[in-house]
Amino acid sequence: MDLRARLLSETSKQWFKLLHAKVIVSRSVDPYFNLALEDFLYSNSKSARSLVLYTNTPSVIIGRNQNPWVEANVRKCRSNLINIIRRKSGGGTVFHDLGNVNYSLLANRNEFSHTKGAELILKALQELNIEAELNQRHDIVLKETKQKISGSAYKISKGKTYHHGTMLLDSDLEGISRYLKSTTKGIISKGVSSTRSDVANVKLARVDFLKEAIISFLQYDNARHSSGSNPTISLNDQESKDSFFGENIMFVDSNDLAGVPHIMKTMQELKSWDWTFGQTPFFKQFITTNTLPIGNHMVELDISIRHGKIENFILTSSNNRLQQEIMNYPWKGMAYELGFINSLMINSIPSSEALVVLDWISKNI
Amino acid sequence: MLASRVCRSGLGSLRSALSLKSASPFLVRSSPSAVARSFNAFQWRAANFYSTKRFTKQHEYVQVDGEMGTVGISKYAAHAVGEVVYVELPEQGSSVKAGDGIGSVESVKSASDVYSPVTGEITEINKSLTDTPQTAGESPEDDGWLCKVKLSSPEELEGLLTKEAYDEYCNEVDATH
Numbered sequence: 001m002d003l004r005a006r007l008l009s010e011t012s013k014q015w016f017k018l019l020h021a022k023v024i025v026s027r028s029v030d031p032y033f034n035l036a037l038e039d040f041l042y043s044n045s046k047s048a049r050s051l052v053l054y055t056n057t058p059s060v061i062i063g064r065n066q067n068p069w070v071e072a073n074v075r076k077c078r079s080n081l082i083n084i085i086r087r088k089s090g091g092g093t094v095f096h097d098l099g100n101v102n103y104s105l106l107a108n109r110n111e112f113s114h115t116k117g118a119e120l121i122l123k124a125l126q127e128l129n130i131e132a133e134l135n136q137r138h139d140i141v142l143k144e145t146k147q148k149i150s151g152s153a154y155k156i157s158k159g160k161t162y163h164h165g166t167m168l169l170d171s172d173l174e175g176i177s178r179y180l181k182s183t184t185k186g187i188i189s190k191g192v193s194s195t196r197s198d199v200a201n202v203k204l205a206r207v208d209f210l211k212e213a214i215i216s217f218l219q220y221d222n223a224r225h226s227s228g229s230n231p232t233i234s235l236n237d238q239e240s241k242d243s244f245f246g247e248n249i250m251f252v253d254s255n256d257l258a259g260v261p262h263i264m265k266t267m268q269e270l271k272s273w274d275w276t277f278g279q280t281p282f283f284k285q286f287i288t289t290n291t292l293p294i295g296n297h298m299v300e301l302d303i304s305i306r307h308g309k310i311e312n313f314i315l316t317s318s319n320n321r322l323q324q325e326i327m328n329y330p331w332k333g334m335a336y337e338l339g340f341i342n343s344l345m346i347n348s349i350p351s352s353e354a355l356v357v358l359d360w361i362s363k364n365i
Numbered sequence: 366m367l368a369s370r371v372c373r374s375g376l377g378s379l380r381s382a383l384s385l386k387s388a389s390p391f392l393v394r395s396s397p398s399a400v401a402r403s404f405n406a407f408q409w410r411a412a413n414f415y416s417t418k419r420f421t422k423q424h425e426y427v428q429v430d431g432e433m434g435t436v437g438i439s440k441y442a443a444h445a446v447g448e449v450v451y452v453e454l455p456e457q458g459s460s461v462k463a464g465d466g467i468g469s470v471e472s473v474k475s476a477s478d479v480y481s482p483v484t485g486e487i488t489e490i491n492k493s494l495t496d497t498p499q500t501a502g503e504s505p506e507d508d509g510w511l512c513k514v515k516l517s518s519p520e521e522l523e524g525l526l527t528k529e530a531y532d533e534y535c536n537e538v539d540a541t542h
Binding site: 063064065088089090091110114137153154155156157158190191192281282 | 423450451453464469471472473475476477478480495496538
């Protein structure tokens with residue numbers, strides 16, 4: 001075979017291998033890439049069931065229909081370089097960092113089960129002498145302390161489903177409470193809310209957990225595939241172990257796949273403001289104060305936000321002139337972001353009282 | 366006199382099916398045979414499916430009334446999904462093809478995509494689901510409807526499952542679990 005043919009067949013073999021791989025471990029820690037990879041495999045994998053494993057740099061991942069201002073402290077996240085990402089599956093908010101491992105079990109729709117993925121993980125933990133169980137919310141908790149060590153979410157589409165979850169190995173638990181605590185007041189939201197739980201780290205080495213999770217999954221896959229003809233995989237010697245793992249596990253890097261159109265498109269979508277913040281379900285914010293240094297006047301703000309942009313803005317104040325001045329600004333259509341007030345002031349010079357009110361508003365976003 | 370009155374009541378739905386904004390009063394007064402002659406192929410197709418309910422293998426249903434279809438998730442799907450906490454609806458006024466995604470139904474932790482069983486224009490969405498999403502799960506084939514579609518190709522309905530065929534399909538699915 002000439003060089004060209006050989007290289008071509010190798011590349012297409014890699015591609016084929018990726019689409020049929022049972023276990024895919026991402027070497028990238030870019031959360032946008034990893035979520036895009038998961039989505040890509042979800043839409044394109046030809047394998048009946050597969051397991052994707054990845055770890056992300058610190059990020060707050062909110063559910064499809066959640067409100068980022070309710071679920072997280074957007075300001076703190078941004079100043080600490082914590083990514084804020086909206087994922088495509090439902091459920092609540094999770095915190096990813098280099099101390100946790102994310103697993104994603106992709107399966108055909110007819111095989112979907114709320115508990116199968118969790119069972120596989122429990123089995124893996126068992127092998128590592130961790131006593132854990134499932135609670136009523138399908139969360140994995142430590143048997144003794146009932147602390148949550150893994151949270152999960154599901155997505156069901158035509159033909160395929162996925163169940164993804166996080167496993168807290170050595171995560172920054174204090175960070176979780178810091179970044180997931182919103183300080184925005186007065187929000188009335190129709191989005192999905194998260195359920196807070198007490199969390200704990202399972203102090204395992206990442207490589208140990210990965211290994212056991214993979215073995216547990218491959219055993220399940222083997223059992224389903226061959227319907228009992230080879231129920232347990234014998235990995236007695238190093239050689240058979242190596243060949244077995246080599247055949248079934250694929251390692252990917254963002255360098256290998258970042259140029260794949262589907263992945264590129266998903267990454268761009270996930271990074272966009274329109275997806276992350278603009279997809280927030282309709283909500284309102286209502287705040288009031290009478291302690292501003294504007295001479296004993298009360299100020300009340302009632303705003304409604306659709307697609308992350310201000311739809312309606314009503315400021316009421318016992319100081320009518322002030323009320324009029326503020327109401328005259330072009331609020332409608334403005335993005336619900338901290339800096340929006342700055343953009344307003346380009347063509348006008350607000351009075352000092354108006355400045356106080358504008359400052360109060362920007363502090364409460 | 367009686368004949369024309371009967372004619373008029375029967376024509377009410379036909380006129381809307383024809384979408385004749387400038388309905389000629391002439392039509393109302395004409396005899397049944399003249400009306401029959403002005404039937405076009407579309408109306409015959411629509412008439413075949415006048416008031417019927419069809420299902421898809423993705424567990425959506427379409428309740429047809431003339432040329433309007435009310436779309437939602439089936440009771441079977443609602444039962445599987447559990448308590449609905451959020452419903453994502455399509456844009457009113459948008460056009461869809463059969464098989465296109467038209468939103469999703471989210472329960473505690475899982476988001477299930479919903480696909481349109483038919484091609485047409487989304488004329489109305491069930492806004493009440495914004496305040497009470499659980500209705501989509503509690504009475505999916507009734508108050509919990511998701512959107513109304515003006516059918517552009519009613520012959521598609523022939524390819525969808527009847528209630529009996531759908532029930533049978535669900536039994537098969539349950540058996541493999």
